[in-house]
Amino acid sequence: MPYEEREHTADILMHVWAQDIPTLFEECGHALMAVMYQGSARPDCTYSFTVTGIDHEQILQAFLSELLCLTETENVVFSEIAVSLNEGGLTARLSGEPFDRKIHGGGSEVKGISFSGLSISRQNDEYVLDILFDV
Amino acid sequence: MINGLKRTGDLEWEVPIGFIEGMRVPGRFFLSENLTATLEEGAVTQLANVATMPGIIRHSLAMPDIHWGYGFPIGGVAAFDYDTGVISPGGVGFDINCGVRLLTTPLTINDITKKKEILDQLYDAVPVGVGARSSLRLSPKQLDEMMIHGSTWAVEEGFGTKEDVAHCEEGGSMKGADPSHVSQKARSRGVPQSGTLGAGNHFLEIQVASEICDPEAAKVFGVEAGQICIMVHCGSRGLGHQVCTDHLQILERAVDKYHISLPDRQLACAPLTSPEGRAYFGGMAASANYAWANRQVITHQIRNVLAKCCGIGYDDIKLVYDVAHNVAKIEEHVVDGKLTKVCVHRKGATRAFGPGCPDVPHDYSKIGQPVIIPGSMGSSSYLLKGTDEAMMRTFGSTCHGAGRILSRSQAKKTIKGSQVRESLGREGIMVKAPHDGAIAEEAPGAYKSSSEVVSVVDRLGISRLVVRFEPLGVIKG
Numbered sequence: 001m002p003y004e005e006r007e008h009t010a011d012i013l014m015h016v017w018a019q020d021i022p023t024l025f026e027e028c029g030h031a032l033m034a035v036m037y038q039g040s041a042r043p044d045c046t047y048s049f050t051v052t053g054i055d056h057e058q059i060l061q062a063f064l065s066e067l068l069c070l071t072e073t074e075n076v077v078f079s080e081i082a083v084s085l086n087e088g089g090l091t092a093r094l095s096g097e098p099f100d101r102k103i104h105g106g107g108s109e110v111k112g113i114s115f116s117g118l119s120i121s122r123q124n125d126e127y128v129l130d131i132l133f134d135v
Numbered sequence: 136m137i138n139g140l141k142r143t144g145d146l147e148w149e150v151p152i153g154f155i156e157g158m159r160v161p162g163r164f165f166l167s168e169n170l171t172a173t174l175e176e177g178a179v180t181q182l183a184n185v186a187t188m189p190g191i192i193r194h195s196l197a198m199p200d201i202h203w204g205y206g207f208p209i210g211g212v213a214a215f216d217y218d219t220g221v222i223s224p225g226g227v228g229f230d231i232n233c234g235v236r237l238l239t240t241p242l243t244i245n246d247i248t249k250k251k252e253i254l255d256q257l258y259d260a261v262p263v264g265v266g267a268r269s270s271l272r273l274s275p276k277q278l279d280e281m282m283i284h285g286s287t288w289a290v291e292e293g294f295g296t297k298e299d300v301a302h303c304e305e306g307g308s309m310k311g312a313d314p315s316h317v318s319q320k321a322r323s324r325g326v327p328q329s330g331t332l333g334a335g336n337h338f339l340e341i342q343v344a345s346e347i348c349d350p351e352a353a354k355v356f357g358v359e360a361g362q363i364c365i366m367v368h369c370g371s372r373g374l375g376h377q378v379c380t381d382h383l384q385i386l387e388r389a390v391d392k393y394h395i396s397l398p399d400r401q402l403a404c405a406p407l408t409s410p411e412g413r414a415y416f417g418g419m420a421a422s423a424n425y426a427w428a429n430r431q432v433i434t435h436q437i438r439n440v441l442a443k444c445c446g447i448g449y450d451d452i453k454l455v456y457d458v459a460h461n462v463a464k465i466e467e468h469v470v471d472g473k474l475t476k477v478c479v480h481r482k483g484a485t486r487a488f489g490p491g492c493p494d495v496p497h498d499y500s501k502i503g504q505p506v507i508i509p510g511s512m513g514s515s516s517y518l519l520k521g522t523d524e525a526m527m528r529t530f531g532s533t534c535h536g537a538g539r540i541l542s543r544s545q546a547k548k549t550i551k552g553s554q555v556r557e558s559l560g561r562e563g564i565m566v567k568a569p570h571d572g573a574i575a576e577e578a579p580g581a582y583k584s585s586s587e588v589v590s591v592v593d594r595l596g597i598s599r600l601v602v603r604f605e606p607l608g609v610i611k612g
Contacts, residue, residue: 007544007545008203008542009175009177009202009203009204009539009540009542010202010203010205010209011204011205011543012544036265037265054388057400058384058387061384065380068380069320069323069324069373069377069380072324072373073320073323073324073373075266099266101264101569104266105264105265105266105569105570106569106570106572108543108572108573109265109333109334109335109612111229111230111335111376111379112229112376112379113380114205114206114401115205115383115387115399115400115403116205116206116400117205117399118400132205134205134228134229134230134376135334135335135543
């Protein structure tokens, strides 16, 4: 897993790394799903959406916020996440299966995606960031 | 203690201007000797960050339950001049009007012989945890009414009594709510979650009033020693979370427009009088009203269960009060000797208005506003009263809870939920939760001592102890 939880007193701080920006965003999406749900999900149903922003941090926050809204309103746990960046935004394609408490229950409810401390940087050959989920 | 801080009193510390670049006012926080070891540098930096925001008055404040959050620290309080100041979702949080209410019953501990049955029925009646859905089917018009009228809407729909409304902060219905600033996404999240408890640190607790510290105030608030009470902690659910998200994104883009320089993007803000600032206020107030209605619906579910299980009347269960922990309010406070219109942000802090303040319910006017401070699972909770001292020193504010000291991951690594359940069981405290991880995260050892935190605000005089409660049964979200 190219992400790990770091210490934060009130909320969940995730450290995420990847070779390129689209993969970094996809891993952030997987990290969000891992906080919220347990177990695995079949890629039975598919969704897509686009978001915009003025920089990578704003686009990422918008992407994860949209993913959070979608998982909650559609009641779907996403297991496959593909991101393609374009001018001023991204398109995300996601697959998953409906939430089943017996399979996916036991995670934490995420309230929102914070900008606090969010900064994408390049370290050696990787892109890295810390992102805070309010729980 | 962290370098650069200045002690200014027995329980009071200052973060001087210059601690970080751009501070307009000093920071001030309140801690006892016993709590100083719990202070995190991240929380102090966040307190200093708030002090850089335009229009901030007097101090960036933090209560003794201060801890590291996002944007404002948790326990943070800041007042901004209405004409020159700003409003920020980072000073309220994603869970708008996360708050707590206290109910009394005519029962004593001897009447609670079927505690497991009561907890089981409460657990079935109140949807809890991730993915829980409401049995309510709100139409778009009903949701609008709920967001405009809050508790009043809920009571008119049959979820309570008229007396409940008077015993809520803001009468359970904040003025200025504007559902046109609540997006379709927020509505889609809010409809299936109305009347649900949520997860994380949200809870429903059966308690017993174990110590009366101020008999006169306790009598006025309707609490007696040995009485069974219920405490409920939850907020505006996905609706409020989405309102924060939507307006955070709008304000993030507005920061440049208003030439505001900020040390943390989560503090994105706009002038209170700007279109963006007004839009956030309207959406936030609508979410706050949703939260009051939400707690009212849960109260209705609790009353039905207790009436059925304990043979008491629905109306025998009284609402002592309901307070908001995460909100920004337009209030008048004395600043430099003049009554001044300000916007007070309380993020993980409780309003604590003193005797005679116009917003204190008529029947509590001589005592002051009830202040409800939940402890962590398995520890004491408290009822306090607001004071004149709070009006003078903290813009009528006090602490909101115990305050975390262990991260959730540390708590889960070092504490086993099943052991906490067993250990509390041996103390006579029954716990129900969707999974053991939720118990470990919220274990008593993950929090500061609630008794120490309330003793600080009592000693400072920014609120005064009235009643101590001990838990008997807990439902965790």
